[in-house]
Amino acid sequence: MDGRTDRAQTPAEDAATRRRLPPEERRQQIVDEAVRFFAEVGLDGKTRDLAKRLGVTQSLLFNYFATKDDLIEAVYEKVYLDRLSPGWPDRLTDRSLPLRVRLLAFYTEYSALIFEREWMRIFMFSGLAGAALNHRYLKHLGEVILRPVLAETAALARGARQPDMEDIWNLHGGIVYVGIRQHIYRMPPPDDPDAAIARAVDKYLSYFGIRPED
Amino acid sequence: MDGRTDRAQTPAEDAATRRRLPPEERRQQIVDEAVRFFAEVGLDGKTRDLAKRLGVTQSLLFNYFATKDDLIEAVYEKVYLDRLSPGWPDRLTDRSLPLRVRLLAFYTEYSALIFEREWMRIFMFSGLAGAALNHRYLKHLGEVILRPVLAETAALARGARQPDMEDIWNLHGGIVYVGIRQHIYRMPPPDDPDAAIARAVDKYLSYFGIRPED
DNA sequence: AATCCTGTTGATCATATGATCTATAAAAGT
DNA sequence: ACTTTTATAGATCATATGATCAACAGGATT
Numbered sequence: 001m002d003g004r005t006d007r008a009q010t011p012a013e014d015a016a017t018r019r020r021l022p023p024e025e026r027r028q029q030i031v032d033e034a035v036r037f038f039a040e041v042g043l044d045g046k047t048r049d050l051a052k053r054l055g056v057t058q059s060l061l062f063n064y065f066a067t068k069d070d071l072i073e074a075v076y077e078k079v080y081l082d083r084l085s086p087g088w089p090d091r092l093t094d095r096s097l098p099l100r101v102r103l104l105a106f107y108t109e110y111s112a113l114i115f116e117r118e119w120m121r122i123f124m125f126s127g128l129a130g131a132a133l134n135h136r137y138l139k140h141l142g143e144v145i146l147r148p149v150l151a152e153t154a155a156l157a158r159g160a161r162q163p164d165m166e167d168i169w170n171l172h173g174g175i176v177y178v179g180i181r182q183h184i185y186r187m188p189p190p191d192d193p194d195a196a197i198a199r200a201v202d203k204y205l206s207y208f209g210i211r212p213e214d
Numbered sequence: 215m216d217g218r219t220d221r222a223q224t225p226a227e228d229a230a231t232r233r234r235l236p237p238e239e240r241r242q243q244i245v246d247e248a249v250r251f252f253a254e255v256g257l258d259g260k261t262r263d264l265a266k267r268l269g270v271t272q273s274l275l276f277n278y279f280a281t282k283d284d285l286i287e288a289v290y291e292k293v294y295l296d297r298l299s300p301g302w303p304d305r306l307t308d309r310s311l312p313l314r315v316r317l318l319a320f321y322t323e324y325s326a327l328i329f330e331r332e333w334m335r336i337f338m339f340s341g342l343a344g345a346a347l348n349h350r351y352l353k354h355l356g357e358v359i360l361r362p363v364l365a366e367t368a369a370l371a372r373g374a375r376q377p378d379m380e381d382i383w384n385l386h387g388g389i390v391y392v393g394i395r396q397h398i399y400r401m402p403p404p405d406d407p408d409a410a411i412a413r414a415v416d417k418y419l420s421y422f423g424i425r426p427e428d
Numbered sequence: 429a430a431t432c433c434t435g436t437t438g439a440t441c442a443t444a445t446g447a448t449c450t451a452t453a454a455a456a457g458t
Numbered sequence: 459a460c461t462t463t464t465a466t467a468g469a470t471c472a473t474a475t476g477a478t479c480a481a482c483a484g485g486a487t488t
Contacts, residue, residue: 020435020484042342047476057437062477107400127399128256130334138399154246164259170388170417171396177387180394183351185341197381203384203421234454234465261446271467276447 027064030054034075040120042070043129075132079122083137085115092152099152100212103201107175108194110144114176115193122184146172158209171204219380242373248289253335257286257343267344290347293336297351305359306366313366314426317415321389322408328390329407334397360386373421385418
């Protein structure tokens with residue numbers, strides 16, 4: 001043995017992760033790590049494994065969350081909340097700008113938010129589990145984003161072709177699928193995701209005879 | 215108590231599920247039910263619950279599969295196998311037919327195969343779990359379906375616009391997303407899925423200046 | 429420096445879960 | 459009818475897992 005005393009603050013322990021944190025801070029720390037953890041291994045991840053990652057006892061988790069389900073609920077809220085900015089409906093319907101510009105702005109920002117491993121995977125896990133928040137989110141998305149997009153498209157569409165909701169879902173799905181490929185199936189991302197999005201939007205608009213400057 | 219003897223073949227037991235089946239038959243029965251079961255509850259479904267569904271002891275499962283992972287592997291094989299018919303590459307590149315006809319035929323048949331709850335959910339669960347078969351399938355799909363579609367599109371594209379692989383993935387993703395919405399997120403299906411597919415294909419073709427008769 | 433509050437640990441419980449093994453009984457062979 | 463074979467059940471094991479609780483110790487207050 002070397003001369004070091006062994007009453008040590010174990011050197012393996014992260015210096016930044018000091019013990020005895022204020023409750024709110026600890027709670028956030030737990031939720032943050034839980035998001036990463038459950039996103040990786042799925043919602044059946046074990047509390048002991050999560051605790052190990054946190055460098056904390058498994059029993060501590062139950063000091064902050066009465067049950068594992070409560071913890072998962074907190075993960076859902078952390079992940080789902082503020083993912084749909086309240087400003088978008090207005091911006092999507094701001095007819096002082098061409099629809100193309102509006103759609104590109106929306107999907108560029110939105111994809112930056114959702115093409116993220118944690119979000120994509122938690123969303124998928126929770127969807128498969130039939131979580132209520134998942135349904136609410138999709139309903140909300142349909143109402144505040146997709147339906148306005150439909151209305152804007154219909155207003156500008158020229159020719160006999162009129163969009164229906166299925167067309168909007170197709171646009172949306174084609175774009176979201178980029179993130180699914182990357183984060184769920186772990187395929188390599190496109191060279192230029194923004195370019196891919198732009199082409200998807202252009203394909204969509206041109207199908208309804210809407211020009212870039214419309 | 216009533217007068218019935220209790221040595222009964224329990225009336226609850228399904229008459230069709232007679233005991234002591236020939237091994238191959240029993241094995242298939244187990245895999246078939248396992249597909250439904252794991253598709254519903256996820257790959258962390260418990261062997262005891264599966265056995266209960268089968269009206270069989272939990273220990274019997276381990277007579278047919280050494281481990282639970284082996285059973286899941288059998289589920290994967292059952293589900294993944296024969297999902298990509300070997301005839302499609304030839305049919306997709308058969309230039310005696312318009313590309314539109316070929317694409318519609320493919321996606322109509324393909325969607326009939328994959329817009330199925332068991333497939334969709336097992337595919338997603340296995341993708342999230344990082345299963346090797348999932349990667350292989352997607353690689354295969356890219357090689358035998360999407361790449362030929364790219365080549366066919368490129369051959370017919372008029373104007374400056376040339377398709378790249380991302381465009382094909384976008385077409386594909388937009389269509390597959392119909393199934394994801396329906397079976398993963400449990401949203402109501404489109405009124406007419408085939409019509410939705412046709413519009414997706416038409417949108418795609420028209421973007422590259424390909425006419426229906428090309 | 430002594431005291432108090434409470435965030436954290438360590439031991440532990442009850443149950444769940446994958447897996448094993450022997451006894452049973454259904455069918456096939458003779 | 460008797461024997462043999464083997465598919466299946468039932469009991470059981472070892473470990474994993476969510477959850478509980480008393481005891482400890484960090485750090486603020488006095």
